[in-house]
Amino acid sequence: MANLLQAGTVAPDFTLNVTPDQTLSLSELKGKPVILAFYPDDWSPVCSDEMALFNELLPEFHKYNANLLGISVDSSWCHLAFAENRHLHFPLLADFEPKGAVGKLYGAYREKAGTCARALFVIDGEGKIAWSYLSPTGENPGADGILEALEKLSKKETVAKLAL
Amino acid sequence: MPKLKVPVSANDHVRGKDGPITLLEYGDYECPFCGKAYPILKEIEKHYDKQLRFVFRNFPLTQIHPFAEIAAETAEFAGAKGKFWEMHDLIYENQSRLSVPTLQELVETLGLSLDEYAEAIESQAFAAKVREDFLGGARSGVNGTPTLFLNGERFNGPAKFQPLVVAIDALLQNRAEDPAFHS
Numbered sequence: 001m002a003n004l005l006q007a008g009t010v011a012p013d014f015t016l017n018v019t020p021d022q023t024l025s026l027s028e029l030k031g032k033p034v035i036l037a038f039y040p041d042d043w044s045p046v047c048s049d050e051m052a053l054f055n056e057l058l059p060e061f062h063k064y065n066a067n068l069l070g071i072s073v074d075s076s077w078c079h080l081a082f083a084e085n086r087h088l089h090f091p092l093l094a095d096f097e098p099k100g101a102v103g104k105l106y107g108a109y110r111e112k113a114g115t116c117a118r119a120l121f122v123i124d125g126e127g128k129i130a131w132s133y134l135s136p137t138g139e140n141p142g143a144d145g146i147l148e149a150l151e152k153l154s155k156k157e158t159v160a161k162l163a164l
Numbered sequence: 165m166p167k168l169k170v171p172v173s174a175n176d177h178v179r180g181k182d183g184p185i186t187l188l189e190y191g192d193y194e195c196p197f198c199g200k201a202y203p204i205l206k207e208i209e210k211h212y213d214k215q216l217r218f219v220f221r222n223f224p225l226t227q228i229h230p231f232a233e234i235a236a237e238t239a240e241f242a243g244a245k246g247k248f249w250e251m252h253d254l255i256y257e258n259q260s261r262l263s264v265p266t267l268q269e270l271v272e273t274l275g276l277s278l279d280e281y282a283e284a285i286e287s288q289a290f291a292a293k294v295r296e297d298f299l300g301g302a303r304s305g306v307n308g309t310p311t312l313f314l315n316g317e318r319f320n321g322p323a324k325f326q327p328l329v330v331a332i333d334a335l336l337q338n339r340a341e342d343p344a345f346h347s
Binding site: 046047048049050052053055056057060086087088089139140141142143144147148 | 169195197225227228298304305306307309320
């Protein structure tokens with residue numbers, strides 16, 4: 001697998017289905033931090049599910065004005081059912097066709113498994129990757145890295161504003 | 165390796181004496197995996213006796229477990245009356261029938277006032293404490309329920325007896341071999 005995109009890199013733009021008949025492009029979210037959470041499959045067991053965990057933390061992410069996007073190779077219909085079942089309040093993008101194309105773009109695709117890796121990215125308001133992390137196979141990464149990255153970004157912004 | 169960001173303090177629910185091992189659980193009262201871990205963690209406490217203290221913090225997954233939040237607040241309410249562990253245990257022992265009436269029944273079982281309980285829930289008196297636990301856990305790398313920390317480091321193995329014993333024995337062994345602990 002190509003290497004995970006690192007901090008400092010410009011986050012490649014992409015357009016994916018967010019519902020069966022609507023698409024979402026990363027560039028639409030410029031101006032605010034974006035959290036990209038690549039994950040292998042919808043429907044993993046609830047209590048250890050990354051998306052369920054991030055869902056609980058949405059108010060915290062929103063404190064930093066950040067948008068959260070979940071990405072897996074599942075289809076939009078699958079995402080809709082999954083989001084409804086787990087009461088997810090953020091978009092799930094379908095990296096469905098070509099399969100894993102966006103995952104590959106970010107160095108977050110597992111060829112053998114045919115699914116995205118558990119990879120997290122925090123992208124700043126200008127579209128640059130501020131932080132990225134690849135979790136070992138089978139390990140739910142948790143949200144501490146995301147929260148720390150968002151905190152750092154917000155401190156940077158404060159300093160920048162003071163300098164004006 | 166994710167480390168506990170919020171050290172154990174007087175604000176915590178701690179069972180057992182100060183010893184070389186602190187086993188801390190971030191748990192959700194409605195989570196079946198936490199339910200399965202409950203008797204196992206008790207066995208671990210018994211097994212290590214005076215060498216281990218157990219700490220419980222709240223990590224309710226409220227969007228998928230509708231009773232997790234109220235159960236957590238119920239235990240905190242009981243805690244304010246000096247009966248945290250009794251309530252914690254009762255809730256897990258009655259997890260299969262977890263509901264608002266069941267929680268009220270448990271409040272009564274412990275001889276606590278239903279009126280004070282209702283007031284506490286309605287005024288969300290303990291919601292802040294629960295949320296504080298949750299956020300501290302998120303910052304510490306909690307990645308599901310239950311998440312266990314052994315002496316401040318996240319335990320990545322299964323919440324089963326044998327794997328825990330292996331990890332705890334290793335910690336005790338390191339301590340035994342560390343010259344800093346020999347006075």
